[in-house]
Amino acid sequence: MATLKDIAERANVSLATVSRVLNYDATMAVSDATRQRIFEAAEALNYTKRGREDGSHPTKQLTIVEWYSQTQEMEDLYYMSIRISVERAARRAGFQVTTVYGGEVAGFDNHPDVTIALGKYSPAQIRTLVDVSQHLVFVDFDTLAAGYDCVVTDxxxxxxxxxxxxxxxxxxxxxxxxxxxxxxxxxxxxxxxxxxxxxxxxxxxxxxxxxxxxxxxxxxxxxxxxxxxxxxxxxxxxxxxxxxxxxxxxxxxxxxxxxxxxxxxxxxxxxxxxxxxxxxxxxxxxxxxAMNHMGMAAVDLAMEAIKENRQVAKKVVLGTRLVSRESTLF
CATH class of the missing domain: 3.40.50.2300 (Response regulator)
Structure with a gap:
């Protein structure tokens, strides 16, 4: 299993920097290029944060569908941050995680227990996702009226x-x-x-x-x-x-x-x-x-749906906070 030290060596940064970046430390001053190297190193090494208390092995399958291609995602820290937060929360919850890009679902080997779809999808794409998913959660797309769980921002x-x-x-x-x-x-x-x-x-x-x-x-x-x-x-x-x-x-x-x-x-x-x-x-x-909390909320919805066999759609709306800097007078 990959360690933080492995990521630090691959990204050519300190162990402390890796730890704080992967834990989304808001006080950590690090360049976009460095943050990107750390995320890419973690992905390449298939890093999984240890956090399960019972030591049991994951048994349920969770697939993340990222509507961006990998190239597009490299240029958008917003969706990259959400994806990574979903992956981290899902692994902590005991899921085996697969991530596919560009909204592609044709490559699924079997139907996952949960699909978390990041981004925006047409009705035809949603139908395809429904066909291959036992439970479906959308992030950053309000699908409550269509009857699907979702996590959005206020x-x-x-x-x-x-x-x-x-x-x-x-x-x-x-x-x-x-x-x-x-x-x-x-x-x-x-x-x-x-x-x-x-x-x-x-x-x-x-x-x-x-x-x-x-x-x-x-x-x-x-x-x-x-x-x-x-x-x-x-x-x-x-x-x-x-x-x-x-x-x-x-x-x-x-x-x-x-x-x-x-x-x-x-x-x-x-x-x-x-x-x-x-x-x-x-x-x-x-x-x-709250990109980090969006991922956690999506996984919580998925776990709740599995545990309770909930048949009604649920929407989680996350609040925001204003961070004042030099581009305004307040």
């Missing part, structure tokens, strides 16, 4: 709180950079769930000319902010809410290239709070999404 209260703080600190006009996603089979477009709460909170102050939509990538954040800077000029909003860290990094780059001061001229609030938010210059104020 965006409504997070957005209300952030907008209130921005307004209290001088922001009269607030814009938004949102995202749009498409399922791996290209059958379903997923609108950003942050758009409607944002619109409702602003009410009569909402102005569609101050909004832009990207694809959650760094480049789209840069392109959309650069376009707004050109189009709006002096009417550029006093603040923006941006739907993930990658887009926020791109938007920040466009603002700084245009010599627009952050936060004195434009304040920025992002979502997710992956490590890149704290390493940006200036640091990005972020709504912290």
């Amino acid at each position: 965006f409504e209260h997070a957005i209300e709180h952030a907008i209130s703080l921005l307004q209290q600190h001088g922001a009269k006009l607030i814009g938004q950079l949102s995202g749009r996603e498409v399922t791996a089979d290209h059958q379903l477009v997923i609108e950003d769930p942050r758009v409607e709460p944002f619109r409702r909170k602003l009410g009569s102050q909402y102005n569609h000319k101050l909004m832009a939509e990207g694809d959650y990538s760094r480049q789209s954040g840069y392109n959309q902010m650069a376009r707004l800077i050109r189009q709006l000029g002096d009417e550029l909003p006093d603040a923006f809410m941006i739907s993930n860290d990658a887009m926020a990094i791109g938007a920040l780059k466009a603002l700084l290239e245009a010599n627009i001061d952050v936060p004195d001229r434009v304040q920025l609030v992002t979502f997710d709070d992956t490590s890149i938010a704290s390493y940006a210059i200036p640091g990005l104020t972020a709504i912290h999404v």
Whole structure:
């Protein structure tokens, strides 16, 4: 069985660094590249954290379906963090864990006891998952109405709180950079769930000319902010809410290239709070999404469904917290 020492040697870092990164120590200052090396080393060595008290061997099979390919996941710390949290929680709970990428299910050797699906799926993909799964849980996709367990984030209260703080600190006009996603089979477009709460909170102050939509990538954040800077000029909003860290990094780059001061001229609030938010210059104020707890909640739902043979779908909604940094005045 691989040890923390094996991972440290493979990733060329200290044993303490490996331990703190794999335990999601929020106080640990480590670069994205180092964190990535540690995660990749742990994956390559098939590291399993020891935690079972009874010493029994896993007997149930759990498959994680990651809607991203491995290449896509390398560029998105959000879904990587959720996947790793699911794997860790599942192994602690005694499951044998298999992970497949790109929404692929055709390679299953047999039907797993539990499938935890990360990301967004079309109705056709969901039907395929149902056919190969005894219990099915979705993470970051609200499937309660369709009759399936899911774990999601409370965006409504997070957005209300952030907008209130921005307004209290001088922001009269607030814009938004949102995202749009498409399922791996290209059958379903997923609108950003942050758009409607944002619109409702602003009410009569909402102005569609101050909004832009990207694809959650760094480049789209840069392109959309650069376009707004050109189009709006002096009417550029006093603040923006941006739907993930990658887009926020791109938007920040466009603002700084245009010599627009952050936060004195434009304040920025992002979502997710992956490590890149704290390493940006200036640091990005972020709504912290509980990625680690999403994985644990998904495994808890799966275990409950197995134990109780629950026939009704259940949704777990996780709260957020605001982490203030240098991109805002609060």
